[in-house]
Amino acid sequence: xxxxxxxxxxxxxxxxxxxxxxxxxxxxxxxxxxxxxxxxxxxxxxxxxxxxxxxxxxxxxxxxxxxxxxxxxxxxxxxxxxxxxxxxxxxxxxxxxxxxxxxxxxxxxxxxxxxxxxxxxxxxxxxxxxxxxxxxxxxxxxxxxxxxxxxxxxxxxxxxxxxxxxxxxxxxxxxxxxxxxxxxxxxxxxxxxxxxxxxxxxxxxxxx
Amino acid sequence: xxxxxxxxxxxxxxxxxxxxxxxxxxxxxxxxxxxxxxxxxxxxxxxxxxxxxxxxxxxxxxxxxxxxxxxxxxxxxxxxxxxxxxxxxxxxxxxxxxxxxxxxxxxxxxxxxxxxxxxxxxxxxxxxxxxxxxxxxxxxxxxxxxxxxxxxxxxxxxxxxxxxxxxxxxxxxxxxxxxxxxxxxxxxxxxxxxxxxxxxxxxxxxxxxxxxxxxxxxxxxxxxxxxxxxxxxxxxxxxxxxxxxxxxxxxxxxxxxxxxxxxxxxxxxxxxxxxxxxxxxxxxxxxxxxxxxxxxxxxxxxxxxxxxxxxxxxxxxxxxxxxxxxxxxxxxxxxxxxxxxxxxxxxxxxxxxxxxxxxxxxxxxxxxxxxxxxxxxxxxxxxxxxxxxxxxxxxxxxxxxxxxxxxxxxxxxxxxxxxxxxxxxxxxxxxxxxxxxxxxxxxxxxxxxxxxxxxxxxxxxxxxxxxxxxxxxxxxxxxxxxxxxxxxxxxxxxxxxxxxxxxxxxxxxxxxxxxxxxxxxxxxxxxxxxxxxxxxxxxxxxxxxxxxxxxxxxxxxxxxxxxxxxxxxxxxxxxxxxxxxxxxx
Numbered sequence: 001x002x003x004x005x006x007x008x009x010x011x012x013x014x015x016x017x018x019x020x021x022x023x024x025x026x027x028x029x030x031x032x033x034x035x036x037x038x039x040x041x042x043x044x045x046x047x048x049x050x051x052x053x054x055x056x057x058x059x060x061x062x063x064x065x066x067x068x069x070x071x072x073x074x075x076x077x078x079x080x081x082x083x084x085x086x087x088x089x090x091x092x093x094x095x096x097x098x099x100x101x102x103x104x105x106x107x108x109x110x111x112x113x114x115x116x117x118x119x120x121x122x123x124x125x126x127x128x129x130x131x132x133x134x135x136x137x138x139x140x141x142x143x144x145x146x147x148x149x150x151x152x153x154x155x156x157x158x159x160x161x162x163x164x165x166x167x168x169x170x171x172x173x174x175x176x177x178x179x180x181x182x183x184x185x186x187x188x189x190x191x192x193x194x195x196x197x198x199x200x201x202x203x204x205x206x207x208x
Numbered sequence: 209x210x211x212x213x214x215x216x217x218x219x220x221x222x223x224x225x226x227x228x229x230x231x232x233x234x235x236x237x238x239x240x241x242x243x244x245x246x247x248x249x250x251x252x253x254x255x256x257x258x259x260x261x262x263x264x265x266x267x268x269x270x271x272x273x274x275x276x277x278x279x280x281x282x283x284x285x286x287x288x289x290x291x292x293x294x295x296x297x298x299x300x301x302x303x304x305x306x307x308x309x310x311x312x313x314x315x316x317x318x319x320x321x322x323x324x325x326x327x328x329x330x331x332x333x334x335x336x337x338x339x340x341x342x343x344x345x346x347x348x349x350x351x352x353x354x355x356x357x358x359x360x361x362x363x364x365x366x367x368x369x370x371x372x373x374x375x376x377x378x379x380x381x382x383x384x385x386x387x388x389x390x391x392x393x394x395x396x397x398x399x400x401x402x403x404x405x406x407x408x409x410x411x412x413x414x415x416x417x418x419x420x421x422x423x424x425x426x427x428x429x430x431x432x433x434x435x436x437x438x439x440x441x442x443x444x445x446x447x448x449x450x451x452x453x454x455x456x457x458x459x460x461x462x463x464x465x466x467x468x469x470x471x472x473x474x475x476x477x478x479x480x481x482x483x484x485x486x487x488x489x490x491x492x493x494x495x496x497x498x499x500x501x502x503x504x505x506x507x508x509x510x511x512x513x514x515x516x517x518x519x520x521x522x523x524x525x526x527x528x529x530x531x532x533x534x535x536x537x538x539x540x541x542x543x544x545x546x547x548x549x550x551x552x553x554x555x556x557x558x559x560x561x562x563x564x565x566x567x568x569x570x571x572x573x574x575x576x577x578x579x580x581x582x583x584x585x586x587x588x589x590x591x592x593x594x595x596x597x598x599x600x601x602x603x604x605x606x607x608x609x610x611x612x613x614x615x616x617x618x619x620x621x622x623x624x625x626x627x628x629x630x631x632x633x634x635x636x637x638x639x640x641x642x643x644x645x646x647x648x649x650x651x652x653x654x655x656x657x658x659x660x661x662x663x664x665x666x667x668x669x670x671x672x673x674x675x676x677x678x679x680x681x682x683x684x685x686x687x688x689x690x691x692x693x694x695x696x697x698x699x700x701x702x703x704x705x706x707x708x709x710x711x712x713x714x715x716x717x718x719x720x721x722x723x724x725x726x727x728x729x730x731x732x733x734x735x736x737x738x739x740x741x742x743x744x745x746x747x748x749x750x751x752x753x754x755x756x757x758x759x760x761x762x763x764x765x766x767x768x769x770x771x772x773x774x775x776x777x778x779x780x781x782x783x784x785x786x787x788x789x790x791x792x793x
Contacts, residue, residue, distance in 0.1 A: 013581040015581065015582060015585035015617050016584050016588070018613065019586075019588035019592070019610075020588055022589060022592045022606075022613075023589070023591055023595075025592075026599075084581070106583045106584040106586075106587040106588075107584070107587075108591075109588065109592070109595070112588075
């Protein structure tokens with residue numbers, strides 16, 4: 001979040017690459033361009049909001065294959081596709097696979113800039129969410145196994161007494177373990193705790 | 209034996225002996241009955257030799273009825289082989305004349321070392337059968353009884369020989385008869401066989417003739433073609449049943465009538481003259497094998513026929529037979545075939561046009577990316593510059609680089625387009641020296657149906673002896689057909705004036721071959737050269753590529769294609785092609 005956003009451009013045409021870089025630079029965006037999918041894959045991606053502006057027709061790996069390849073590598077970078085001619089079935093496939101936009105060359109500059117802005121925003125949100133889940137996960141990992149047990153039962157809506165009965169301990173013991181778990185998770189309330197557990201159970205979480 | 213024996217007893221004995229001998233002699237015929245003369249003679253000789261105790265007996269039979277003469281001699285045991293029969297014969301010859309009446313009763317001769325008395329006796333009343341000679345050395349030979357026995361024996365032998373001769377003659381005659389009968393029978397059998405063969409052959413021939421006649425009759429009767437015969441006067445003699453189907457006349461109706469009634473009026477005189485000339489000179493005024501003519505039905509309808517003629521001379525008279533086939537259906541089919549062939553060619557031309565367009569479409573798709581790349585770059589750079597200008601962010605170096613990029617990409621885009629144009633021009637062309645008039649006429653024929661349907665009047669003003677042009681025939685056809693079809697379509701909406709299509713060919717001032725296709729159609733309201741732009745069309749169904757392609761085809765041949773308004777209506781499409789050496793024949 002602290003790092004400046006980066007736009008990656010992959011197009012085999014040098015003129016197009018440099019013109020895109022120039023256009024995006026006029027709105028203050030940092031651009032890194034590549035002439036092939038392989039060249040992009042060799043790059044270590046920075047920990048900053050980023051997106052990919054990708055020509056569908058590439059030598060070697062096609063744009064759509066490249067999109068699938070990124071998915072397989074768990075690289076969740078938003079993609080703005082560029083195509084030489086409006087091929088509707090191709091654009092539908094790309095959008096279904098999570099593309100942000102599918103632009104037909106030549107395109108209006110504003111359309112590209114809007115698409116890039118949306119893509120970066122989407123990536124920023126995703127990154128924030130992933131970061132939050134990561135912190136929650138670290139906190140959750142610091143709980144003892146008994147504290148995790150107590151917390152999962154608390155979240156499911158059971159009362160302290162019921163938990164004590166189920167675990168075969170005293171109600172006072174449950175009370176202590178519960179307050180210690182909340183403290184370790186930095187939860188301000190039980191409601192806050194439930195929200196955190198839900199995040200951990202979500203698509204970016206590790207529970208389940 | 210002595211006949212003159214005095215002793216009565218001896219005499220009686222002698223007579224008894226004689227009677228016994230006579231009985232023996234009379235019994236001889238029973239022994240030789242049915243026998244051959246040689247057997248009769250031998251039996252006789254043996255009997256006489258024994259009975260009369262002769263020293264020799266000789267018989268000579270004359271030649272009769274093809275039988276060889278027989279000469280036999282017998283000697284007594286003691287006189288064995290003293291002489292050969294012919295020697296005896298030769299001796300006798302001197303004594304015995306031809307007439308037995310004149311023969312001596314007795315002769316004496318020496319045979320060997322003995323004197324012999326010889327008695328000759330004729331066989332047959334006149335000695336005609338032969339002679340028998342008995343000889344004995346006894347001095348008293350022949351006694352009376354002996355002479356009696358000899359004469360009786362000779363008579364007996366004569367009768368036997370006579371019979372034998374008769375028999376043998378009968379046998380000969382019978383065998384001859386048999387032989388003749390057999391021969392005749394054989395001859396008859398042969399003749400019979402020949403006759404039978406001949407009958408069979410004739411029957412066969414008759415059968416053949418009948419079956420061949422039958423066949424011919426069936427063929428003629430059942431033929432699909434009308435078979436009509438006429439005599440030297442031109443009168444119809446025979447007409448088969450098909451005549452009714454083809455001409456509408458019952459055969460009976462037209463027999464005896466002139467053949468010309470089956471022809472349309474205009475052909476009758478021609479036929480009569482030709483026929484007369486043929487009879488007079490033997491010269492045929494038309495082909496006799498499968499000529500196409502026009503015939504006339506009973507109802508007056510004229511129709512196309514194919515006729516073959518045959519001529520037969522019989523009993524000095526000429527018979528002409530025509531085999532007439534109704535080909536009106538075939539003609540119709542041929543017309544249809546021609547029409548569908550033309551349609552096919554039109555379709556092929558259309559197909560060629562469409563496939564060219566398709567190829568161009570694919571080409572367009574495949575080059576879109578290539579053209580879009582520089583265009584994208586140009587637009588991106590231009591947009592970026594505008595943004596910088598709007599923000600008053602004016603760094604000349606940045607702007608200069610962007611503008612240089614724009615110029616470079618614009619140039620690049622135009623190079624891509626040039627490549628496309630070059631690609632189109634590279635369509636394989638098979639250029640050969642062509643007579644442009646020939647191609648024009650082909651295309652007018654090809655479009656004949658459409659011209660006719662659209663009621664377009666075509667005027668050709670083609671200059672003969674034009675030089676050849678070096679061109680791809682198909683491409684040239686495409687250009688011409690395109691111009692003709694365009695003219696037809698431009699004329700389709702014309703209703704208040706003639707629909708005219710004028711096709712001209714000539715040499716222009718530059719010594720190029722010039723072709724003009726003029727119509728009296730709707731012409732163009734718009735700027736006239738725009739018609740050559742791709743996708744420009746005034747037609748509802750048009751793709752707007754025809755003239756554009758035609759122009760590039762003409763240009764690829766080193767010529768030019770242009771349009772001018774026609775006066776007072778319509779358009780003129782003109783194109784030139786460079787002439788080459790040589791002149792169309």
